[in-house]
Amino acid sequence: MTANLVVVGNGMVGQRFVEALRSRDTSGGWRVTVLAEEGRPAYDRVRLSAFFDGVSARELSLHTPDDGVDLRLGEPVVRVDRERRLAVTDHGEYPYDALVLATGSYPFVPPVDGTDLRGVFVYRTLDDLEAIREHARGRHTGAVIGGGLLGLEAANALRLLGLSTHVVEFAPRLMPVQVDEAGGSMLRRYVEELDVKVHTGTATTAIRPHGAPGGEAGTVHGLVLSDGSWIQADVVVIAAGIRPRDDVARDAGLDVGERGGILVDAACRTSDERVWAIGECAAVEGRCYGLVAPGYAMAEVVADRLLGGHATFPGADMSTKLKLLGVDVASFGDAHGTTEGCLDVTFTDPATRVYAKLVLSDDATTLLGGVLVGDASAYPTLRASVGGPLPGPPLALLAPESGGAGTGAGIAALPGSAQVCSCNAVTKDQIVGAIHEGCADVPALKACTRAGTSCGSCVPMLKQLLAVSGVRLSKALCEHFDHSRQEIFEIIRVRGIRTFSQLVTEHGRGRGCDICKPAVASILASLGNGYVLDGEQAALQDTNDHFLANIQRDGTYSVVPRIPGGEITPDKLIVIGEVARDFNLYTKITGGQRIDLFGARVEQLPQIWRRLVDAGFESGHAYGKALRTVKSCVGSTWCRYGVQDSVGLAVALELRYRGLRAPHKIKSAVSGCARECAEARSKDFGVIATDNGWNLYVGGNGGFRPRHADLFASDLSTEELVRYVDRFLMFYIRTADRLQRTAAWIEAMDGGLDHLRAVIVDDSLGLCAELDAAIARHVDSYEDEWRATVDDPERVRRFTSFVNAPDTPDPSITFEVERGQPVPALGERRPVVLGLPTMGARQ
Amino acid sequence: MTDTLTERWEVICPQELVEPERGVAALVAGSQVAIFRTYDGGLFAIDNRDPIAGANVMSRGIVGSRGDAPTVASPLHKEVYDLRTGECLDVAGVAVRTFPVRVRDGMVEVGAR
Ligand SMILES: Cc1cc2nc3c(=O)[nH]c(=O)nc-3n(C[C@H](O)[C@H](O)[C@H](O)COP(=O)(O)OP(=O)(O)OC[C@H]3O[C@@H](n4cnc5c(N)ncnc54)[C@H](O)[C@@H]3O)c2cc1C
Ligand code: SF4
Numbered sequence: 001m002t003a004n005l006v007v008v009g010n011g012m013v014g015q016r017f018v019e020a021l022r023s024r025d026t027s028g029g030w031r032v033t034v035l036a037e038e039g040r041p042a043y044d045r046v047r048l049s050a051f052f053d054g055v056s057a058r059e060l061s062l063h064t065p066d067d068g069v070d071l072r073l074g075e076p077v078v079r080v081d082r083e084r085r086l087a088v089t090d091h092g093e094y095p096y097d098a099l100v101l102a103t104g105s106y107p108f109v110p111p112v113d114g115t116d117l118r119g120v121f122v123y124r125t126l127d128d129l130e131a132i133r134e135h136a137r138g139r140h141t142g143a144v145i146g147g148g149l150l151g152l153e154a155a156n157a158l159r160l161l162g163l164s165t166h167v168v169e170f171a172p173r174l175m176p177v178q179v180d181e182a183g184g185s186m187l188r189r190y191v192e193e194l195d196v197k198v199h200t201g202t203a204t205t206a207i208r209p210h211g212a213p214g215g216e217a218g219t220v221h222g223l224v225l226s227d228g229s230w231i232q233a234d235v236v237v238i239a240a241g242i243r244p245r246d247d248v249a250r251d252a253g254l255d256v257g258e259r260g261g262i263l264v265d266a267a268c269r270t271s272d273e274r275v276w277a278i279g280e281c282a283a284v285e286g287r288c289y290g291l292v293a294p295g296y297a298m299a300e301v302v303a304d305r306l307l308g309g310h311a312t313f314p315g316a317d318m319s320t321k322l323k324l325l326g327v328d329v330a331s332f333g334d335a336h337g338t339t340e341g342c343l344d345v346t347f348t349d350p351a352t353r354v355y356a357k358l359v360l361s362d363d364a365t366t367l368l369g370g371v372l373v374g375d376a377s378a379y380p381t382l383r384a385s386v387g388g389p390l391p392g393p394p395l396a397l398l399a400p401e402s403g404g405a406g407t408g409a410g411i412a413a414l415p416g417s418a419q420v421c422s423c424n425a426v427t428k429d430q431i432v433g434a435i436h437e438g439c440a441d442v443p444a445l446k447a448c449t450r451a452g453t454s455c456g457s458c459v460p461m462l463k464q465l466l467a468v469s470g471v472r473l474s475k476a477l478c479e480h481f482d483h484s485r486q487e488i489f490e491i492i493r494v495r496g497i498r499t500f501s502q503l504v505t506e507h508g509r510g511r512g513c514d515i516c517k518p519a520v521a522s523i524l525a526s527l528g529n530g531y532v533l534d535g536e537q538a539a540l541q542d543t544n545d546h547f548l549a550n551i552q553r554d555g556t557y558s559v560v561p562r563i564p565g566g567e568i569t570p571d572k573l574i575v576i577g578e579v580a581r582d583f584n585l586y587t588k589i590t591g592g593q594r595i596d597l598f599g600a601r602v603e604q605l606p607q608i609w610r611r612l613v614d615a616g617f618e619s620g621h622a623y624g625k626a627l628r629t630v631k632s633c634v635g636s637t638w639c640r641y642g643v644q645d646s647v648g649l650a651v652a653l654e655l656r657y658r659g660l661r662a663p664h665k666i667k668s669a670v671s672g673c674a675r676e677c678a679e680a681r682s683k684d685f686g687v688i689a690t691d692n693g694w695n696l697y698v699g700g701n702g703g704f705r706p707r708h709a710d711l712f713a714s715d716l717s718t719e720e721l722v723r724y725v726d727r728f729l730m731f732y733i734r735t736a737d738r739l740q741r742t743a744a745w746i747e748a749m750d751g752g753l754d755h756l757r758a759v760i761v762d763d764s765l766g767l768c769a770e771l772d773a774a775i776a777r778h779v780d781s782y783e784d785e786w787r788a789t790v791d792d793p794e795r796v797r798r799f800t801s802f803v804n805a806p807d808t809p810d811p812s813i814t815f816e817v818e819r820g821q822p823v824p825a826l827g828e829r830r831p832v833v834l835g836l837p838t839m840g841a842r843q
Numbered sequence: 844m845t846d847t848l849t850e851r852w853e854v855i856c857p858q859e860l861v862e863p864e865r866g867v868a869a870l871v872a873g874s875q876v877a878i879f880r881t882y883d884g885g886l887f888a889i890d891n892r893d894p895i896a897g898a899n900v901m902s903r904g905i906v907g908s909r910g911d912a913p914t915v916a917s918p919l920h921k922e923v924y925d926l927r928t929g930e931c932l933d934v935a936g937v938a939v940r941t942f943p944v945r946v947r948d949g950m951v952e953v954g955a956r
Pocket of ligand 1: 008009010011012013014015035036037038045046047048049075076077078102103104105123124125150153245248278279280281289290291292293295320322
């Protein structure tokens with residue numbers, strides 16, 4: 001037996017319904033008639049605007065010919081006779097056993113004067129669009145009433161038709177339904193950039209025709225707005241919302257929803273069991289849906305029911321993602337944060353003009369919804385996560401291009417110009433820069449960049465950035481090795497590797513870089529590989545290590561002779577003075593109690609050092625990731641408070657560890673009593689004298705990230721002290737990451753200071769013998785690099801300005817005089833000094 | 844290299860003075876040129892001036908590789924340059940000039956265009 005099915009409306013949902021039924025009704029139980037108001041078969045209304053981009057009506061068509069359906073185009077149903085089960089058109093009556101209403105919506109036209117004028121349109125059908133195009137020909141101005149989703153689509157259409165376009169929106173922002181205030185203003189900037197003039201918070205009070213005579217009577221001329229202003233418009237599009245088309249159902253006595261729409265239950269059945277309603281015209285349990293996806297779901301439900309199934313409407317996700325005027329806009333879930341106690345996380349980047357908001361549950365664990373403007377690449381993941389646990393840290397999810405989310409990769413994709421901290425206008429670039437300079441945690445970043453110091457909302461993002469950079473710093477050293485520095489250290493040590501080439505061939509790839517080469521050079525040096533510039537090792541060294549001096553901004557170098565403990569004889573001071581004078585070097589006393597000589601050209605370095613070495617100086621290793629200085633106060637020798645000989649100990653320690661290559665520089669100090677004049681607690685290891693011996697402190701730091709060293713052990717004898725420092729340094733050298741100072745190393749250590757104590761004092765890892773032996777090897781094999789260099793003509797040969805003109809100084813290096821000393825003549829490159837004091841200092 | 848386009852070659856130094864994975868600076872017709880030898884023996888010559896810092900230091904950078912590209916890193920701020928093209932791989936739009944370079948009779952020669 002075949003039953004009659006009549007479908008009213010051949011829109012997107014009606015069409016989907018017919019297809020669903022046809023494909024499943026294999027026994028041909030239903031004879032299908034479709035009665036359609038529009039003169040053309042179903043088309044993709046969602047892509048309607050593509051029509052103005054040149055997509056043809058045919059390309060938009062959803063119709064499948066020969067689907068065995070009796071499709072009656074241009075034949076709207078005017079009445080339904082439920083008693084006789086007839087759908088009535090102007091052409092005939094169609095009996096039904098089941099009637100499916102899929103009549104969609106009609107555009108709401110606000111009750112103002114002039115909506116019937118020529119040149120005033122709605123934006124719903126292909127016919128509307130064709131009429132708009134026709135009318136716009138030869139005209140210049142246009143206006144859209146309504147700044148919602150549809151209105152902006154229409155505005156873009158008018159633009160594409162070459163009209164200078166206005167958008168008038170009654171709400172205080174564009175797309176009020178989808179986005180919040182901040183998203184709306186971001187969107188407004190995009191839209192205005194396209195030369196569309198936006199009027200928000202304004203109603204249209206009337207649409208006015210051309211005043212006859214002269215103008216075209218009965219044709220629109222412009223809009224009067226509620227603020228009294230006048231917008232000239234030759235074309236007006238009304239996009240002020242939609243209303244469900246429930247008129248036929250209403251007239252047939254079917255129940256309708258409170259706010260309109262044909263009332264249906266979860267099976268999409270109306271108050272008449274033979275009549276169903278689907279799509280925008282249906283109010284499922286009282287609620288209408290203005291999107292196509294819920295309509296499709298309803299179509300499937302009714303197709304299933306008509307074939308004996310029991311499907312129900314699952315409820316709908318009102319998420320939307322669209323590209324409006326080239327701008328990605330997406331909203332999903334509870335985009336407006338209507339859930340009780342919910343929290344917002346927002347992100348705004350004015351540079352790339354991305355706005356994003358997440359709405360989270362009150363305990364910040366569940367994603368409820370959100371808004372994305374400018375970049376909606378995270379939309380799929382986010383939408384998928386609504387109602388569930390957050391797939392990652394909120395800000396990482398919001399970051400552009402985090403489509404793959406959940407990994408925190410999003411933050412990596414953020415443009416460098418993105419403002420991470422908007423309170424203090426700190427960009428991602430600035431934060432990443434600070435991390436590269438050594439900021440290793442949030443407090444350091446706060447101190448250094450001020451990010452996160454006001455409202456604190458960017459702190460999660462700072463952590464993300466740290467994590468992302470940390471991965472690179474600590475795990476794989478660089479693209480040439482998958483190992484961390486510690487792992488590479490072990491490989492070299494255990495396998496007895498002697499050259500970088502062997503290491504990279506066997507355990508890495510490529511030919512290395514400025515990250516791995518110096519790190520490997522340092523490891524080889526720590527393991528006692530002799531003179532750092534011999535053989536292949538030379539090519540691994542950073543320029544500082546290569547020329548055994550510190551490169552400066554103009555390409556010259558500075559020279560720092562070692563002055564152990566800061567103690568120096570007058571004769572040696574005089575030598576330094578003479579050398580500086582003879583080579584025209586700028587001199588400055590350093591914080592580490594020595595003297596820095598600046599402005600030496602490459603080819604001068606061996607000459608300078610010849611003089612220094614002959615006077616008994618050694619390299620100060622200011623250029624190396626190595627022990628720098630052991631600073632001291634005068635201690636008990638002179639100071640009336642001193643309880644131990646701090647200078648003597650400092651000299652001994654500095655001589656013991658001089659030249660020891662490490663993951664980063666190492667600084668130390670010794671104070672002669674608890675008054676701590678040497679600032680030992682700001683050092684990697686610091687010693688403070690007590691009445692009974694020495695207190696050892698470890699993990700201190702100065703610089704941009706000050707940290708007081710922690711007390712490691714008290715009242716040590718000199719012998720104990722030295723043993724602990726030996727092990728501390730060697731353990732650090734073995735296990736720290738590249739460029740990780742001792743402070744960060746201890747903080748990152750599992751078990752922290754207690755673990756460190758166990759390793760060093762109690763030998764919990766059974767390592768102490770090895771560590772002791774390694775230091776002993778270092779002490780025994782130490783030789784001064786500069787003496788070894790100047791004594792060997794082959795080595796001196798490297799210090800030439802030009803390989804083809806060894807005696808010609810670099811002509812680009814020039815000096816000027818400042819406060820009686822030479823300084824680089826940088827010309828325009830000199831940094832601008834703001835308000836440098838011209839204080840009346842008496843000379 | 845682009846031998847055919849080069850009119851004049853300037854003899855710089857014996858080839859062993861350019862050690863593997865190191866650079867040397869040379870004065871060529873008043874310009875400073877940095878000459879490098881890569882591990883596989885390739886010779887490259889670029890402008891010795893670090894275009895970002897403005898100092899003539901490129902010859903003192905660390906030679907290595909990034910992906911397939913032979914590279915040198917500026918010793919001042921570590922921006923990495925492709926030795927073949929002079930292009931800066933870290934800062935878009937920045938590049939150093941490259942020069943033709945070859946070995947003739949055991950001597951390194953740089954083309955002065
Ligand atoms: C410009 C534009 C952009 C859109 N963009 C999106 C988007 O990005 N995402 C999204 O989800 N949705 C979008 N929509 C909404 C989407 O198009 C609708 O949700 C979808 O078309 C609804 O399908 P429907 O079948 O219920 O209604 P319609 O597609 O409107 O179909 C109803 C059909 O029924 C006909 N009809 C009405 N009354 C009768 C009658 N008495 N007799 C016979 N026929 C009748 C109508 O003429 C119409 O052809 C957009 C809409 C427009 C206009
Ligand atoms: S730390 Fe103590 S011993 Fe050293 S200078 Fe200060 S007061 Fe004197």
